[in-house]
Amino acid sequence: MKLYLVRHAIAEEGADDDARALTKEGVARFRQQVALLERLDVTFDRVLHSPKKRAVDTAELLERLCEGDFEVTPLLASAPTQRLLDACVGEAVALVGHEPHLSTLLAWLVLGEKVAGKVELKKGAVACLDGPLAPGQMQLTWVLPPKVARRAGLD
């Protein structure tokens, strides 16, 4: 399967971490990222996202790439677990979440170890993994930092 790890776009600062919305710049930059993903023919048959507002808003921007269901899960707002992997049903699944959990998940699936920060995921970045969905079994195919779309001038 293909698993796309999507870090939420740039968000406002705020005391209530769960309620932080995307900034206008965050929305605009992530729209460029979505346009680039569209050019790369990336589609999802399921999008799982954290319930935090910045992840919900980022998932909404992926709507035109999603051919199936959206699903909210608190499992993406905490350290990765087997239960999260069990929820990833499909052939092309996107997970919209937060750091350090996403890079920890990436390392777990590629290297078999739950360590954060082995791959840098900027806000709005997307990483594509391919292979069997099990610890140490997936291959990191590419990472798309948001500046690639920005420099390509995509709308």
Added chain:
Amino acid sequence: MARLTLTPQLEHLRASVEAARATLEPEAIHQARVASRRLRVFLTLGGVHVLRDDLRWLARALSRLRDLDVAMAERFGGDFGRWLTAQHEVARRAATDVLQHPRLDGVLRALSFVGPVPKRLALERRSLLVDAVETAWIDLRKASRAGALEALHRVRRRARSARYASEWLGAEPGPFRRLQEAAGAACDVMALGALVREYEAATNRASPTGLQLDAVVVARFVPALLEAGVG
């Protein structure tokens, strides 16, 4: 600019989920489904795509228990009554799992961050829902006997969405409510018919009602509904 907020229905959903978690009472299950559908229509009016699937999941996941609650209220006796009681117990356990599922906590949390919807935008989207009812109604008039049940379901679903959209906007929901209720009565009979067929298949016994309930709907409910009109 006038705006709509989902807060009252979100509170309704929270309260009914709390009540359902505590008691699994039929009314709490029913209200949880009603609130999730009303919120889904709110998201449609606001052009929000995320969380709609989660609300549909909740309403559907509780539908088996709701259908069995309605059937149990008829107090069937004999083998069918015992079969219903057993199925009801299984459905209560499944509903308990759904009500404890992390996805439900996630959707309640995420819904609290959905912002208000401009009324002008919501009015435009409501007109699409109203058009959809009219299309479904025309399809029902044209439907063959074989297609009538599916067409009736579609009328009910779309009338319900148009009703809830009207209520969100403070518009008169009367015709849509009447249509939803009339189609709903027929759909309740169809739901009972589905349970009877399941019972027959599971036990190799004949229908406890002695009737083909889908045929009753096609022969009686659909003509009566078409006769009464949209209003």
